[in-house]
């Protein structure tokens with residue numbers, strides 16, 4: 001992947017994780033390029049299929065593109081940062097991400113968006129007045 005493409009994805013995301021909205025300077029590990037549709041599922045390395053993601057979201061997401069909605073147990077696709085609007089599927093309750101839709105619930109579950117480390121980082125950012133980002 002070219003450095004230019006990587007930088008385009010990073011800047012387009014406002015240097016925030018496109019899944020959990022964490023700013024990259026607040027996270028202890030470098031952010032990564034996420035293939036929204038994983039390469040395993042023939043996802044392309046093109047701007048339309050790439051997202052900027054924190055290490056935590058990218059690691060939990062892995063090659064997943066769907067999961068089971070924990071409310072209905074129905075097979076449900078994951079949030080797609082290029083096609084979906086974050087606030088249509090998620091909302092903030094302090095440092096906790098809450099889901100508004102089946103896609104939100106499934107993504108929250110698969111990516112473990114409320115894992116204790118991420119919640120703790122958000123708590124500190126909220127205390128500093130740096131989180132959540134403006135809608």
Ligand SMILES: [Zn+2]
Pocket residue numbers: 017018019020021022053054055056057058
């Ligand atoms: Zn994240």
